[in-house]
Amino acid sequence: xxxxxxxxxxxxxxxxxxxxxxxxxxxxxxxxxxxxxxxxxxxxxxxxxxxxxxxxxxxxxxxxxxxxxxxxxxxxxxxxxxxxxxxxxxxxxxxxxxxxxxxxxxxxxxxxxxxxxxxxxxxxxxxxxxxxxxxxxxxxxxxxxxxxxxxxxxxxxxxxxxxxxxx
Numbered sequence: 234x235x236x237x238x239x240x241x242x243x244x245x246x247x248x249x250x251x252x253x254x255x256x257x258x259x260x261x262x263x264x265x266x267x268x269x270x271x272x273x274x275x276x277x278x279x280x281x282x283x284x285x286x287x288x289x290x291x292x293x294x295x296x297x298x299x300x301x302x303x304x305x306x307x308x309x310x311x312x313x314x315x316x317x318x319x320x321x322x323x324x325x326x327x328x329x330x331x332x333x334x335x336x337x338x339x340x341x342x343x344x345x346x347x348x349x350x351x352x353x354x355x356x357x358x359x360x361x362x363x364x365x366x367x368x369x370x371x372x373x374x375x376x377x378x379x380x381x382x383x384x385x386x387x388x389x390x391x392x393x394x395x396x397x398x399x400x
Contacts, residue, residue: 263332265361267329268368269358270293271294271295276303277396279393284389285306285384289301291324305321307385320345322344335355335357340353353380358374374394376393
């Protein structure tokens with residue numbers, strides 16, 4: 234019995250020696266990278282004080298590239314009855330994640346009418362889980378467009394919450 238305890242203690246000490254420094258090193262390295270955004274995310278966007286709402290799906294490849302689709306439910310320009318217009322389109326672009334979980338997305342939106350627009354968004358990761366390599370993978374993040382919306386007129390800004398969908 235004493236030999237078994239001695240063997241367990243020796244194994245624990247050796248594990249601490251060999252794995253302890255690596256674990257500490259992983260913790261001190263950059264926890265957020267482009268690999269932090271990977272998978273498919275549901276997107277819900279709010280324009281101004283709920284003037285319009287957007288829904289979409291985005292795919293992040295973990296290497297700095299994204300693609301997606303969107304639908305915007307917005308007021309019909311000039312309507313006095315509260316009529317709504319549905320705008321749809323696609324998007325593609327790149328992203329960069331900083332060590333602190335903030336970052337920037339640069340993308341091109343292509344509306345269903347063929348109009349294209351360049352957009353830049355700033356974001357922060359608000360929920361994530363760690364991987365064995367020490368990189369955090371986002372489950373939720375929030376972003377905001379740097380300029381007023383080109384889809385919903387009137388100088389209105391768009392903010393979005395993006396939530397990772399199950400694989």
